[in-house]
Amino acid sequence: MTVGSLKGRTILIVDDNPMNRLLLQDIIGGEASFVEAEDGQQAIARIKELGTEISVVLLDIVMPILNGLDVLEFMSKAGYVDEIPVIMISSETDSDIVMRAYELGASDFISRPFVANIVRRRVLNTIMLYAKQRDLVGLMEEQVLARERDNMLMVSMLSHIVEFRNGESGSHVTHVSDMTRLFLKCMGRKSSQYYLTDEDIRIISLASSLHDVGKISVPDEILNKPGRLTPEEFEVMKSHTVKGAEMLASLDGNKDTKLVKTAYEIVRWHHERYDGAGYPDGISGDDIPLSAQVVSLADVYDALRSERVYKKAFPREKAVEMIVGGECGAFNPVLLEAFIESIDEIEEVLTAPSDGLPKSDVADGGALISPRSAGQISARTVEQLEYERQKYRFFASMSSELQFEYTNATDLLVLNDHGPGDLGLGEAILSPCKDASLLAFFGKDNMDALLEGVRNATPENPLIHMKIVGNAPSGPRWFELTARVIWTVSSLDSSMSALIGKLVDINERQENLDKLSFRASHDSLTGLMNHATAKRTIGERLANRSDKTLVLCVLDIDNFKAVNDTRGHLFGDDILTWMASRMGGSVRDRDLIARVGGDEFLIFMEVKGDPHMVVERIFKRICGNYSGWDVTVSMGVAVAPTEAVSYEDLFRCADAALYVRKGSGRNGYTFYEGNQQPHPAFTSSITPIDNGN
Amino acid sequence: MSLEDCYEVCGGDLAAVRGRLLDDNRIAKYLGFFLQDDTYELLGTSMAQQDWPTAFRAAHTLKGTSMELGLLPLHNAAFALCEALRPDDAGVPKNLSAADELKQQVDDAYVITQAGIALL
Structure with missing residues (x-):
């Protein structure tokens, strides 16, 4: 297709008269190819079908069905007039119609009768004008595209340089x-x-x-x-x-x-x-x-x-x-x-x-060479x-935790200690189950418990929680271990593929907890167990008793009111504290001593054989002189029967024996007379007798 | 017979036609087509049926083709009829009362034109 020639151009001729269509083709010449339409409707169909393949439309005005102005209006609304030039052809000389046609986007107007040379020239000129315009637009698009490709190439080269440097x-x-x-x-x-x-x-x-x-x-x-x-x-x-x-x-x-x-x-x-x-x-x-x-x-x-x-x-x-x-x-x-x-x-x-x-979208298909390195x-x-690691490390260090990851395939334990204290462990430990430093820190029992937890973990329940005492270089500390077993699909039916978790230092927390629980269960003055705790603990021992004899002693400091009255309450407190330590030094570790309240204490013991010897020894050891004051006690003793007995019943017996003791002179002890513990010194009545001093 | 004889009979302007269409063969060819064209018949039937839009278009086409070939008497008659049949804004022929008489003039001119072309 060359500019200045009709060769290869397609011309749509729209006229209801076949003779006119023929005549126009004849005049314009055989180089162009022609498409005909007999009325406006056919014309629109051809335009829709061929689009910009049509180089020019020669359009009659007076036609059946849709006239030439209707066709022009369609082309205008659908935007075709920008792409396809339209030459109106009619003998109509009504200026209104001509103006209307121009308004709708007609390019030219040829009035009849045709002057062959003029028709031909006008058709050619119109086609050339539009072709030039189209070619120019195409040329510009190509230029823009080429510039765009250059831009893309420059941008791409620049960003690749950065990437290669990275x-x-x-x-x-x-x-x-x-x-x-x-x-x-x-x-x-x-x-x-x-x-x-x-x-x-x-x-x-x-x-x-x-x-x-x-x-x-x-x-x-x-x-x-x-x-x-x-x-x-x-x-x-x-x-x-x-x-x-x-x-x-x-x-x-x-x-x-x-x-x-x-x-x-x-x-x-x-x-x-x-x-x-x-x-x-x-x-x-x-x-x-x-x-x-x-x-x-x-x-x-x-x-x-x-x-x-x-x-x-x-x-x-x-x-x-x-x-x-x-x-x-x-x-x-x-x-x-x-x-x-x-x-x-x-x-x-x-x-x-x-x-x-x-x-x-514009640069598709551009053959550009790009450097690449795989x-x-x-x-x-x-x-x-x-960045993410830094962030996590920061939060980890805030919570004093050590993260670890163990992979089965490599038998390697990797530690990331972000916590404040050094635990004396390396960053990576090969065969951790046999590693001496890890065992030293962890302890064999804890290690076995962890391995047990791993064996028992299931995909539904993959978490392991443990509280352990670890042997840190600074001494034993409490840690909380949370771990998760990971299986991969291939390892699901065999063993785990990895264990990840963290070890959090909870020593401070644990110490606080211990302090609190000690405070809740012990007397603040003497540091002895309080009555409520003693009651619970003794109840448990009674329920799970061995074949040993269980003995409960309840004792009062004699004339304690006189101590307070003559030497003051602070001295009284000192006596109580002194008494507590005397008692602590008189019994074995497994024995239990508690302050029941006021100046009243209790001792609970497990003894082999005859309890009288033990009670006699203890009684003698706890009495003595504190800062010029002779401290003596009165003590009631009850021996638990071999059949089941509640703490309350046992305490009541010991308490009863204490009151008998007090009633018959202080500074001594009295055994509650029970039928299960016959003793020659006991009377047969419920009234206990003094076998002490 | 020559084109000159033909146009002598029809009363046409051969020189003008030659100036526009440039080629005697082409003129002769389209004179032949003109006789085969059924626009004249369409004008007759549509007027008989009082189908005024069709009649107007037929008169309009006849006016155009006759002008194209320089057949002036027929063109003038067709032009007059065309204007009489041209619809006004309401779609009604502007001068229907004159239509029959103007149609007669078209008929007369067409017969002479036919006779002239037939001489070719």
Whole structure:
């Protein structure tokens, strides 16, 4: 098809008279091909069918069914008049009709009778004019497209340079760009609030490639440091957001273009989070530009799904779960919905072989060479995960906990001690069950209990909780151990594949708890057990008695009222404390002493054989002189019968014997006379007799 | 017979037609087509049936084709009838009372034109 010729042009002739249609074809000439329509309806059908294949329409006005003006009106409304020129042909010379035709977009008007040369020239001119216009538009589109491709190439080269410096694979930029486009399209469908034009989406997608451009300012030693970053180094790493934004802001003359503005938003805020927990500015919600929100999610998801030196690629489900579960920070709920909805398309993007260039509606098909290097670690992802690690480490150190991970396959226990105290354990322990330092800290019993817990754990109930005393270098301390057994699908029917957990130092808590429970169960003055606790403990011993003889002694300090009256209450308290320690020194560990109240105490003992000897010995040892005051006691003793007896009954007997003792002179002891414990010194009556002093 | 003879009979303007259509063969060809065209018959039947829109279009077409070929007497008659049958804003022929007489003039001109073309 050449400009200036009718060759290859298609001309639609619309006239109800066949002779006119023939004549027009005859005049215009055989180089063009002709399509005919007998009325307006047929004309519209041909136009719809052939569209811009038609180079020009010659249109009669007076026709049956739909006339020429109706056809022109249709073409005008449907936008065809911009693409296909229309020449009106009629003998009508009514200026109203001519004006109306021009208003509707007719290009020219040929009145009858035809002057062959003029008709031909006008048709040709009209076609040429439109063809030139079309060709020019096409030419311009090509130029714009070429410039766009150049832009994309430049952006792509720049972002690849950054990635290569990070040691990242070249496909990350592509993935982020493609995901950005998918997310934005999906969000637009979901909510008019987030609707963007195709052009806006194209620009954001293009600008997304630059998200890490600021890393050019991060020194190599930090960018490619193999191990963890120090907090100071991490601050430098984080600065790539602000540095990158500054670089873009300093672009003289271009900083107001949409591409640069959008890139600025993305570069500066692609580490912000919806809840304000991100950096560098800590902005939240829709204060974060949509472009940056979307790129940040795309960035995170690609990082999770990619393989790195230190980690395998997370499977799709796990990665989705981590994002939806908030493990990677908070995202816009609509964005998360879009993410879940377009996950299939995203996976297609991630798994498709990449040409290293973001896809774009205008640049599709561009044959561009992109440098690529497979399997290189993404420093940006390291940084992302390092950020998460730092965060977790901070929280872990706040709660004094040690995290551990044991993998069955390697028989290796890895410890991350973020707590304040050093437990004297290494960072990694091979064959931990046999490791001496671990056994020393943990104790064999605790180790066996833990292994037992692991054996008993089930996928339904995989958690293990233990409270243990660990032998820390600073001495024994209380720890709480929480662990979870992990099975993989392949190991489900065999043994576990891993055990993860944490050891929390609860020594302070435990000590407080112990203090509190001691305070609740003991007398504050003497430190002896209080009556309520003694009652419960003795009740338990009575219920689970051995073949030994169980003896309960209840005793009063003689004339204690006189002590208070003559020497004061503080001296009285001293006597009570002194008495408590005398009693403590007089009985064996297993025996139980308690303060019942006032100056009344009790002793509970398990003795072999005759209890009288024991009671005699104790009685003599607890009486004595304290600061010039002769302290004596009166004591009632009851021996528990061999059949079941309650504490209350036993106490009542001992108490009864005490009152008998007091009634018959203090400073001595009296056994309650029970038929189960015959003794020559006992009378047969209920009245106990004094066999003491 | 020549085109000159034909146009002599029909009362047409051959020189003007030659100036526009450029080619004697083409003129002869379309004169032949003109006789085979059934527009004239359509005008007759639609007027008999008082189908005024069709009658108007037929008169309009006849006026156009006769002008194209420079057949002036027929063109003038068809033009007059066409204007009489042209619908007003209400869709009613503007001058129906004159239609029959104007139709007669078209008939007369058509017969002469037919005779002239037949000479070719």
